[in-house]
Amino acid sequence: MSASPYDVIRVTASNASEYTQDGTNSWIVGSPGCADAVLIDPGPDDPVHLASVEAELERRDMRLSDVIVTHAHDDHLGNLWRVALRQPEVRLHSLFTGLPGCIETSFGELRVIPTPGHTHDSVMVWGEEAGVLFTGDTALGDGPTMIDYPDGSATDYLTSLETALALPGLRAVHPGHGRSRKDAYEVLGWNLAHRRARVDRVREVADQLHRDAERIVDHCYPGVAPALRPAALQNTQAALEHLFPSSTGR
Numbered sequence: 451m452s453a454s455p456y457d458v459i460r461v462t463a464s465n466a467s468e469y470t471q472d473g474t475n476s477w478i479v480g481s482p483g484c485a486d487a488v489l490i491d492p493g494p495d496d497p498v499h500l501a502s503v504e505a506e507l508e509r510r511d512m513r514l515s516d517v518i519v520t521h522a523h524d525d526h527l528g529n530l531w532r533v534a535l536r537q538p539e540v541r542l543h544s545l546f547t548g549l550p551g552c553i554e555t556s557f558g559e560l561r562v563i564p565t566p567g568h569t570h571d572s573v574m575v576w577g578e579e580a581g582v583l584f585t586g587d588t589a590l591g592d593g594p595t596m597i598d599y600p601d602g603s604a605t606d607y608l609t610s611l612e613t614a615l616a617l618p619g620l621r622a623v624h625p626g627h628g629r630s631r632k633d634a635y636e637v638l639g640w641n642l643a644h645r646r647a648r649v650d651r652v653r654e655v656a657d658q659l660h661r662d663a664e665r666i667v668d669h670c671y672p673g674v675a676p677a678l679r680p681a682a683l684q685n686t687q688a689a690l691e692h693l694f695p696s697s698t699g700r
């Protein structure tokens with residue numbers, strides 16, 4: 451039996467790709483009969499996905515009060531306008547509307563924690579009472595995320611993961627892509643170690659390869675799929691900026 455004081459429901463969009471894994475997750479957080487369910491990430495611009503979210507709410511007799519967007523990538527933000535048109539009374543929280551520090555609901559408090567790195571505007575949502583953390587694209591269910599350089603930053607990313615790891619009593623991570631994980635600290639710790647290792651790898655070869663990001667990708671990501679090479683390049687550029695901040699002009 452779950453110790454959670456509220457339900458957490460995953461609705462995955464039909465936008466699977468190399469970058470979105472099996473699709474982007476929208477998360478409904480609420481309690482049956484409570485009039486203030488919260489939607490974390492409305493997902494891509496897709497009426498079918500929004501209909502799936504609405505069907506889940508209806509099935510549980512939940513009504514939406516707030517929507518939080520974890521960051522302004524299209525696959526997380528795209529449906530926001532549809533929610534706004536269909537349910538104008540719902541409060542929207544995103545980069546464009548302003549993000550609150552905290553949302554009070556009848557089932558508990560959800561805190562919005564700035565965690566830049568994947569993008570500059572990335573946030574996590576922390577339900578302390580239940581020990582649940584919605585990580586957006588800062589930590590995925592499986593495997594590493596990417597740093598969307600130059601919007602994102604490896605320096606910020608490492609700090610944000612340390613912030614998340616310092617949260618007490620984590621019982622579950624609910625990511626923007628992939629499965630929920632109960633081994634929350636292991637997932638966050640793995641992401642931190644992975645990013646540090648990637649940065650260390652770039653540090654080892656940077657000078658020998660003239661700090662040339664393309665050459666470093668060839669060396670550090672041998673055999674990377676063509677579709678994922680842009681992400682490898684951005685990760686490498688972010689690592690170079692982290693290691694040599696004065697030479698990247700930011």
Ligand SMILES: [Zn+2]
Pocket residue numbers: 521523568587
């Ligand atoms: Zn993203």
